[in-house]
Amino acid sequence: MSDCFEISDTLLDVDEMLAHIRAATPAPVGLERVALTHAVDRILAEPMVATLPLPRYTASAMDGIAFNGQGRTRFRLVGEALAGHPFDGVVAPGEAVSITTGAPLPVGCDTVVMAEDIVASGEDVELFRPDAVRPGQNIRHAGEEIAIGDHVFKPGTLLGPAQLGMAASLGHEYLEVHCRPRVAIFSSGDELRRAGAADDTTSSLFDANASSLAACLKRWGAEIVMTDILPDRLDASVAQLSSASKQADLIITSGGVSAGQADLIRAATQQLGQITSWRVAMRPGKPMAFGHIQQVPFFGLPGNPVAALITLMQFVQPLFRQLSGWRHWAPVKWYAICEQPLKGRRGRLDLLRGRYHVDAQGVISVSVLKDQGSHRLSSLYDANCLIELPASLAECDTGTPVSIQPLGELI
Structure with missing residues (x-):
């Protein structure tokens, strides 16, 4: 089995990582009624x-009177047509029927004039502006929106x-x-505790990643079948990941895929499957892994909370959308004008948390947030977009158009 960790200083660019993921994406999950x-x-x-036309029948688009529009200006009312209660007779020339919006057009009628444009006197009505009447006006024709046999x-x-x-x-x-894709989510590390658990040491941390990743995936339509914390023991990690592969369509871990001695996710994964792609030229998010565990797609995301959510958006989301069956999904990107100089590093994609706004002329401008640490989860809810500084640039000046990813309801 090939080992993608043998060349430790090699980084995949973002497009390469996405190409690897696309090539390994399974077919959509099953169907349900x-x-x-x-x-x-x-x-x-x-x-x-x-199997039906829309509209179902030819109907009036206005409240008013229906008649045969052949040059007459005076009519005798002979009945009414209401939505759900059509006029059953035939309207002869010189006759009219009062009609409401959505009511079927009576036989013999081809024109509707709104109530404001008629003058009524008992059972007689006269057109108020006859020169403005066009035969066939204010009619919704059966099947004009959808015809039988149309692929809707x-x-x-x-x-x-x-x-x-x-x-x-x-x-x-x-x-x-x-069906909703079933997802198993694990955080990794002996220092982690579930929210609500006893915080028994000054060196322990409450696990934020499982909650934030699960919340994001639920918004995308996932069924979360498992969330847990993997201890820093290889045998326990192998057992839990193996169990997850029997229940889930997608397995996600956070933490445990960098080069640290206690980072055991890579070793556990390689016992059960293979990591085929590791480390991407992107900040935040470099220590990310992709592969499979017993034929189930696997993502190993960074442990820092911001990096975990951003790699989820950039790399997990495309595969998840395909698993969901959303064939035509594509990420939303806009262009905005930088309000300040931006600095990154040539050779990697920098995703900077920022805030965009739209001025009265419709021009989108964007500014970068001061705090960009990948451990600062508050920087994601203070932001409303990610600013892309591509690998081809080390910096850009004030006034430069840049691509942004609006966060919207993703995070």
Whole structure:
């Protein structure tokens, strides 16, 4: 088995690491049938083909009167058409029907004039502005939005409120969606304690990474099947990771993949599978590993909280979206104008925590936060974006356009 740790000073650039991950990404997880009411933020697994037209029938787009628009200006009202209660007769020339928005257009009518543009006197009505009337106006025609046989949504579509509203309009009570990927998350180190556990030594720390990584993955649609702390013992780590590989579609650890003597995740992983890619030319996030544990994709993220979340966004997210079945996912990036000089290091991607704002003219500007330490978790919730300083640049001047990644609801 090849050992990617043999060349310890080699760093993969970000594109190389992403290419390795894409090449090893499994097919999406299985399918399940869920009620429409439970399908929000799920990923559609089969094409949605319309078996009904939308609108279902030709209807009025306004409250007013419906008639045959052939040059007449005066009409006799012969009935009314309401949404859910159509007019059953045939409207003859010179006759009109009062109609509400969404009501089926009666037979014999082809034009609707809104109520504000008519003058009524008993059962007689007259057009207030006849020169402004166009035959066929204010009509919603059956099938003008969706025709029978139209492919409404492709597999891999994220089902948000608008998509679910369309599915309901087409009569779908249940939808076939991809299952939520099951994820196991571990933090590593004898110094770690779960939140709420007895803090029995001055050298112990409460584990932040399991909570923050799990919260982020849940937002993306994961089912978290396991969170735990791996002790600094090889046999225990091997046993827990082996158990996780039987329950999860994806395994994530934080800490334990650098060159320290007590960093045992690499050794445990290599007993159960293989780490194929290690260390990436990115700050924060250099000591990151990717491979598999008994055929389950595995990510070893850095132990520092900020580095763990940023590597989750940059490298775990693309694989997770594919596991979820979201075929057309792509990261969101904008351009913004630097408000101050930026410094990095040529040869690596620097991701700086920053804050962008949009001025009255719609120009996006961005400033970098002062504190950039990868242990400062507060710098992520104080930020609203990551500023990209690419590997080709060591610095950039004030006023330079730079690429930013808006954090939005990701973190």
